[in-house]
Amino acid sequence: MRLLLTLFTFISVFLCNQMLFAQTEPFCGSTMQAHEQLMEENEEYRQRFKKWQKLIKPIIKARNENKNPDCTNGPLLVPVAIHFDAGIVPAGQEQCAIDVAIDHIQELNLEFAGLDVDAPLINQFTACFGANILGNACLEFCIGTVNHPPGYGLVDGDYAVTFNQVSFTIPSGNFTPVNSDWDEYVNIYVDNLPGGLLGVSNGIPGNFNGDGVLLDNCVFGTGAISCPGAQFTGATGCFAAVDEGEVLAHELGHYFGLFHIWGDNSGCSGAQDQIADTPDMASSYSSYLACGSHITCSDLPQTCGTEDMYMNFMSYAGNACMYMFTSNQSDVMNATAVTEGYTTTTTKCGTPPLADFTPFGAYELCNTDCIDYTDQSLNNPLDWDWSFVVTSGDIVLDITTSILQNPTVCLTAGVSGVIETTLTVSNSIGTTMKTQTLDVSYGIVRTTYADVDNDTYGDPNDVTIDCDFPPPGNVLNNLDCDDTDPNINPAAVEVCDGIDNNCDGTIDEGFALNTYYADADMDSFGDNNATIMACVAPPGYVTDNTDCDDTDADIFPGATEICDDIDNNCDGNTDEGLPLFTYYEDADSDTYGNPAVTIQDCSQPAGYVSDDMDCDDTDPNINPSTSELCDGVDNNCDGTIDEGCVLEDCDGDSLIINTITQNTNRAEFNVTSEALVNNGQSILFTAGTDINLDPSFEVVQGTIFEASIIPCMSAGFDNDEEIISRNLSDFEKLSEEVYTLFDVQDIVTLIIINKDGKIYYQNQTDLNALGKVIDDETKKLKEGFYVINILAGKKSMSQRIVITN
Ligand SMILES: [Zn+2]
Structure with a gap:
């Protein structure tokens, strides 16, 4: 350095x-x-x-x-x-x-x-x-x-x-x-x-x-x-x-x-x-x-x-x-x-290009007036310089020079002649050129058709328009109706196979035709309403025509009839031969059926049940599983209305009849017409009078009362009404009153009810033991108000009590 x-x-x-x-x-x-x-x-x-x-x-x-x-x-x-x-x-x-x-x-x-x-x-x-x-x-x-x-x-x-x-x-x-x-x-x-x-x-x-x-x-x-x-x-x-x-x-x-x-x-x-x-x-x-x-x-x-x-x-x-x-x-x-070691080669400058190109020689134009020149030069030229000179004929060129690598030269008219083309190529270390002539003529354009199956008949849908006569794989005719099968062409013999073998536009002509029926569900039984005429059964068709449902492979003649509301075996009947059962309508959807409305079926239809115990199929709250309410209705369908209920004593000493219908043991009524009531004996009540009834009395069958309601004087307990507490001495005192009331009767009926009429106790007892029984029974009660009703013969008395624990 x-x-x-x-x-x-x-x-x-x-x-x-x-x-x-x-x-x-x-x-x-x-x-x-x-x-x-x-x-x-x-x-x-x-x-x-x-x-x-x-x-x-x-x-x-x-x-x-x-x-x-x-x-x-x-x-x-x-x-x-x-x-x-x-x-x-x-x-x-x-x-x-x-x-x-x-x-x-x-x-x-x-x-x-x-x-x-x-x-x-x-x-x-x-x-x-x-x-x-x-x-x-x-x-x-x-x-x-x-x-x-x-x-x-x-x-x-x-x-x-x-x-x-x-x-x-x-x-x-x-x-x-x-x-x-x-x-x-x-x-x-x-x-x-x-x-x-x-x-x-x-x-x-x-x-x-x-x-x-x-x-x-x-x-x-x-x-x-x-x-x-x-x-x-x-x-x-x-x-x-x-x-x-x-x-x-x-x-x-x-x-x-x-x-x-x-x-x-x-x-x-x-x-x-x-x-x-x-x-x-x-x-x-x-x-x-x-x-x-x-x-x-x-x-x-x-x-x-x-x-x-x-x-x-x-x-x-x-x-x-x-x-x-x-x-x-x-x-x-x-x-x-x-x-210094220089030679005729170097690793730094690449290789001089060698000019070459196509096309040259005889050249036939077809369907175009343009010639695509393709650079074929070797050794990576970087520049191209083309010149095109017409040396004979009347050809007119659209360009005479180009610097494109692959230029296209177009002739303005379909005239034959000779073009002399020179390509000069160069790169950083050299330039070469090549001149070739192109003898241009125009070919005769022909339409040909692909013959893929090589049966000498062409596919009309695969067209080539070209000057070749014909190009490889093509023929001049377009008569093949199936160019994938060499056995199908106009020269073929028609056979019975569902195919137009001879390309005459008709399938299996000359053969006797039969009717075949579609078998869409592939159960081998055909649809009588879907037919085709052919000499052999086409795919998907059968000779049978007895399928009553060609969309379901499980439905055909001979199939097993099952309980499904469908004619499974195509005999025209639905669910025939299957055991039938009686089902009852369940209109109120309470799972209990109406015995008056029935249907016979092999399986339970919608809206029907096998039960027939509903006494009111319009009310889902009335059926055998319902608890009886004191509402004048047979809620539990046991045939009795308001069993277990007693009427409230509105004035504390008598019951007033409202309406008496058969088998009713409820209430005290003002009788508006003469009636015969039986509580063990026949009693004639006179209209317009108050009557007293035993809780167990029965109306004679067939008797109808016309009655008017006398409203209760009070729905609850009067404040000034005597209320006894649960105290034995009180009840013994009550027994004395009862004894006084009932005089010589030594057996009485004791009834304990709540204010809604629910009976908690009802039994006969010795008058002397009345206080003890009341004491024992009231101990079983929860807190609340109750009525003690004591009956003896035609007499009765009621006493309100309050239970406090
Ligand atoms: Zn110098």
């Missing part, structure tokens, strides 16, 4: 000196003087230069013996990378800069191959320079496209071009265009160089270690492409005299071992350029432009006694006068490349 810095420092110093006396003169920094000073001061450079001289000598000798250049195996490929310093390419112009680079490298390759557009001018001077003076270095520079160094955002297919990523300045000593990332390339560093400096090579020859040449942006490009905002060759403010991009060839000449042709020496002595076939010269021909009048050797200027070769790329002549390397210069450059 220290040595390299020394080299650049030296160059910088040299440049500054030149600037002092040649400020307006475009010039190059790689001079003989710079070289000699390095040889003197830089041991590494001296060793490298001497080694290089030794290495190239045998190669040059070999080239000369072979009447160089020998490019039979193709040029040596030299991958290059291009690095733009910050501020050189405006944002958004990167692709344009790449396009400029591609164009410049293409021009560079022509120059190194002796193919500069002006190179044939050298043949005007064969008398003084010899017939074989024009050289071909057999080098081809290619901008890398694959296997880029990592870290620069470049992928395969990108050009090896960087923007603002490799930093360098000139000439302050920071010019360090050596980047080991890029040591497999010859690098072209582009920057805005000061003082009219156009370029410099990093050594004669270069070190091939990631260095390269530095080029002023004003001489970058050939001038054929301009990028807005970028000052490349041809831009305003740049140097018209060197406006053709040949400075790059000059600097790369240095890099591959060439000195300036005049040896950077204003005299004719000295080492000059150390190239045998270049003349000694004492002038650089700096920006020399007056060369157009030189057409013979005698026209050429002479500074050292022989004709000066200002047209050499290694002079300082203006670009318009500069167009060639000599054969010996080419030898040196080629030999340098060989010693």
Whole structure:
């Protein structure tokens, strides 16, 4: 590194000196003087230069013996990378800069191959320079496209071009265009160089270690492409005299071992350029432009006694006068490349493209006036350039050129003729072209039909309209009614199989037809109402027609009749032969049935029950499971109304009859008509009188009373009514009263009821034991009000008591 810095420092110093006396003169920094000073001061450079001289000598000798250049195996490929310093390419112009680079490298390759557009001018001077003076270095520079160094955002297919990523300045000593990332390339560093400096090579020859040449942006490009905002060759403010991009060839000449042709020496002595076939010269021909009048050797200027070769790329002549390397210069450059290991292949630039395309030759258009060209080029071309030229016939083309990879060319009329098509393809390292002719005619369009079953009859629904006659797998007729079965076609014989075998539109014609019945439920019995006529039973049809339900596989003649309200066996009867039971209507849904409304069935119908015990089927609260209420209704259907109930004694000493109906033992009534009541004996009651009834009396059967209600005087107990507590002495006192009341009766009936009439006790007892019985029985009662009723013969008395525990 220290040595390299020394080299650049030296160059910088040299440049500054030149600037002092040649400020307006475009010039190059790689001079003989710079070289000699390095040889003197830089041991590494001296060793490298001497080694290089030794290495190239045998190669040059070999080239000369072979009447160089020998490019039979193709040029040596030299991958290059291009690095733009910050501020050189405006944002958004990167692709344009790449396009400029591609164009410049293409021009560079022509120059190194002796193919500069002006190179044939050298043949005007064969008398003084010899017939074989024009050289071909057999080098081809290619901008890398694959296997880029990592870290620069470049992928395969990108050009090896960087923007603002490799930093360098000139000439302050920071010019360090050596980047080991890029040591497999010859690098072209582009920057805005000061003082009219156009370029410099990093050594004669270069070190091939990631260095390269530095080029002023004003001489970058050939001038054929301009990028807005970028000052490349041809831009305003740049140097018209060197406006053709040949400075790059000059600097790369240095890099591959060439000195300036005049040896950077204003005299004719000295080492000059150390190239045998270049003349000694004492002038650089700096920006020399007056060369157009030189057409013979005698026209050429002479500074050292022989004709000066200002047209050499290694002079300082203006670009318009500069167009060639000599054969010996080419030898040196080629030999340098060989010693640096360059070969005809490189892993950096991909492979040159090989142009190819289709179609070509005879070409029949069918159903279209357009031709689709398909690129078949090899080795990844990056650009395509098509040209289409009609060479015979009256064809009119819609386009004559295209840059698409796969263009389509349309003819405006169905006219036959010949089109000559040329495809030029290029990538970063080469360009090839291919020309082929297309003999265009129009085919006859035919309609054909697919014959998939290969029975020579076509499917009318599978149509191909094409010029082929017919295309593979197709036939001209469309008579097949089933193209999946080779046995079905118009030539087939109709057989009885439910199929139109011969495609005449009729199935099984000529065969006797039978009636078949649908068997949708697959129970082998058919539906009499769903028939079809056929010579054989089609799938899903049977000869039977006796199914009475073709939706249910369990219903058919002979099936077992079950109790389900359905005619299971199709005999026209429902649930026949099954045991029947009597069911009773349960209209009030209390699970007890009405004995008056019955139905006979094999199973219990809805709304019916097997019970027949409901005495009122309109009221769910009246049935045998209900408790009897004291409401004048037979709630529990036992045939008795309000059994267990007694009427309340409204006035405390008698019962008032309201209505007496048969078997009623309730209440005291005011009789409104004469009636016969039996409580063991027949009693005639007179209408309008109060009557007393024993609780157990019965109305004689068949007697009806008309009675009017006498409301109770009070629903509860009167406050002033005597209430005895449960105290034996009280009840003994009560017994005395009772005894007094009932006089000689020694047997009485004791009844204990609550105020709702519920009887808690009813039995006969000895009058003497009455108090004891009342005491014993009332002890069993809960707290509350009760009535003690004592009966003896026709007499009775009631006493209210309150039980307090
Ligand atoms: Zn130079």
